[in-house]
Amino acid sequence: MEENIKLTCLHDRHVALGAKMSPFAGFDMPIQYSGITEEHIAVRTKVGVFDVSHMGEVFISGPDAEKYINHIFTNDIRTSKPGQALYGMMxxxxxxxxxxxxxxxxxxxxxxxxVVNASNIEKDVDWMLKNAKGFDVKIDNQSEKWGQVAIQGPEAEKTLAQVLKLTNAPEIGFYKYAEGKWNGARLIISRTGYTGEDGFELYTDIKGTQDIWDRLIKAGVTPCGLGCRDTLRFEAGLPLYGDELSPEISPVVAGLSMFCKLDKDEFIGKEAIAAQKADGTPKKIVGIEIFDRAIPRAGYPVELEDGTEVGVVTTGYHSISLDRSICFALVDKAYSALGTKLNIRIRKKVFPGEVIKKRFYQTNYKK
Amino acid sequence: MSKIAEGLLYSESHEWVKVEGNIAVIGVSDFAQAEMGDITYVDMPDEGDEVEKGEDFGALESVKASSELYSPVSGKVVEVNSELEDAPELINEDAYAAWIIKVEMSDEAELEDLLDAKAYAEIAK
Known part of the structure; x- marks a missing residue:
């Protein structure tokens, strides 16, 4: 095992459950327990639980906190009410x-x-501190003190109420949270997720996270690894930082400009985003379907009929829920329109495909 | 612990060979299928294609990863297991029953480079 690899507070549970473990974002994480397909289907049809304790929790407070967040964050935090969450980018x-x-x-x-991506915690905190000059704010990275589990699927609400006795779960709206206590420690019950299904993310201390996990597993909730987390988010059209968003891939390129509020006075990157929206970008992230069971995977070239390379696959699967071979790809803008015929080269063969909508799977959020 | 069938020959890249006269029946070991997890697609050559010892002739795809298949012998593909097109999971169910291709060998001496079950057991762990 790689040196200095980090372990989440549930690591020993994953090993005891016989999970296939692999390094991800500097942590030794469970990729799968019973199998990606079985876990994926559990989340789509019943309920599954994920260890997402590797995610970063950074608390920002102070008299200038709202103004500061609007400076570094693309969405407009002024539009949020207490107990509400907003998605966006830095x-x-x-x-x-x-x-x-x-x-x-x-x-x-x-x-x-x-709440930030595990792979970016250090970079993000540095960025936040670097851009806090002149603001009266406190930036407190508490990632190592908090654990997090995601309970996802159509039976998530019932599971919270019955197994964890969190009977207020039904009252929490989508992208909202409620305060609670778990053995005396602070508990954040958030109706959010990364699967395209209804679900919750529970944030509490290390001991509480272990206790919650143990109760869920004992009650028969399917443990789910990062393997199906990726297939689920992919089907729901959600980006993964590093694949569909990066220093080279802006939210406009990724098709996420609705989370960049240009009516705000300012935020870092606003001028660039405004220009990209006005002029277009040289490349776009699109969805492509190929009409075969072969699987377009990250890094495979996207080509025209004559073999000219016009893009590259960023994430691809044979979709478990849809039984179709689909992918996200970064392609030249000229070939990004819906219906454009594009080929994908998979090893020695070329498979014909077509640009389709990126939201492959109809999401089931409780609005 | 994965199963290793007796009486077959194995490559270091986890393919097995069952020799039937001058025909090599080729599949992947139980160890290989267990490492892959749920197999969702088998990329196979066409009948009549030539394969070279040590060169890839196709691939196994699981949800998460793809893994290339390397031919343990050289020769001409005389049959592919078309059942795997619709039921790739047969390899997970019984890796030694779910053969992938049959090759008419051009050089049977190549078989001498392959491992017996006992020698392969040292690798497949």
Whole structure:
């Protein structure tokens, strides 16, 4: 095993359950337990639980907190009410993406929680501190003190109420959260997720996270690894930082400009995003379907009929829920329109395909 | 612990060979299928294609990854297991029953480079 690899507070549980483990974002994480397909289907049809304790929790507070967040965050935090979460990005001045994240407005005035990707915690905190000059804010990275589990699927609400006795779960709206307690520690019950299904993310301390996980597993909730987390988010058309968002891939390129609020006075990257929206970008992230069971995978070339390369696959699967071979790809803008015929080269063969809508799977959020 | 069938020959890249006269029946080992997880697609050559010892002739795809198949012998593909087109999971169910291709060998001496079950057991762990 790679040196200095980090373990989440549930690591020993994954090993005991016989999970296939692999390094991800500096953590030794479970990729699958019973199998990606079985876990994927559990989330789509019943309920599954994920260890997402590797994610970063950064608390931002102070008299200038709202103004500061609007400076570094593309969405407009002023539109959020206490107990509400917003999705958006932090950008470099050129519009490239530092990270995508969720920012919660806490019930306590001037208090916010930013939840960031595990792979980016250090980079994000550096970026936040670097851009905090002149703002009266406190930036407190508590990632190592918090655990997080995601309970996802049509039976998630019932599972919270019955197994965890969180009987207020039905009252929590989509992208909202409620405060709770777990063995005396703070518990955040958030109706969010990364699967395209209804579900919750529970944030609490290490001991509480272990206790919640153990209760869910004992009650028969399917443990789910990062393998199906990726197939689920992919089908729902959700980007993964590093694949569909990066310093080179702006939210406009990724088709996520609705999360960049250009009516705000300013935010880092605003001018670049405004220009990209006005002029278009040289490349776009699109969905492509090929009409074969072969699987377009990240890095495979996207080609025209004459073999000219016009793009590259960023994520691809034979979709478990749709039984279709589909992918996200970064392609030249001229070939990004729906219905455009594009080929994908898979090893020695070329498979004909077509640009389709990126939201492959109809999501089932409780609005 | 994966199963290793006796009486077959194995390559270091986890293919097995069953010799039937001058025909090599080729599949992947139980160890290989277990490493792959649920197999969702088998990329196979066409009948009549030539394959070279050590060169890839296709691939196994699981949900998460693809893994190339390397031919343990040289020769001409005389049959592909078309059942795998619709039921790739047969390899997960019984890797030694779910053969992938049959090759008419051009050089049977190549078989000498392959491993017996006992020698392969040292690799497949």
């Amino acid at each position: 950008l470099y001045p050129d519009g490239g993406t530092v990270d995508d994240l969720i920012v919660y407005r806490e019930f306590e005035p001037d208090h916010f929680l930013a």
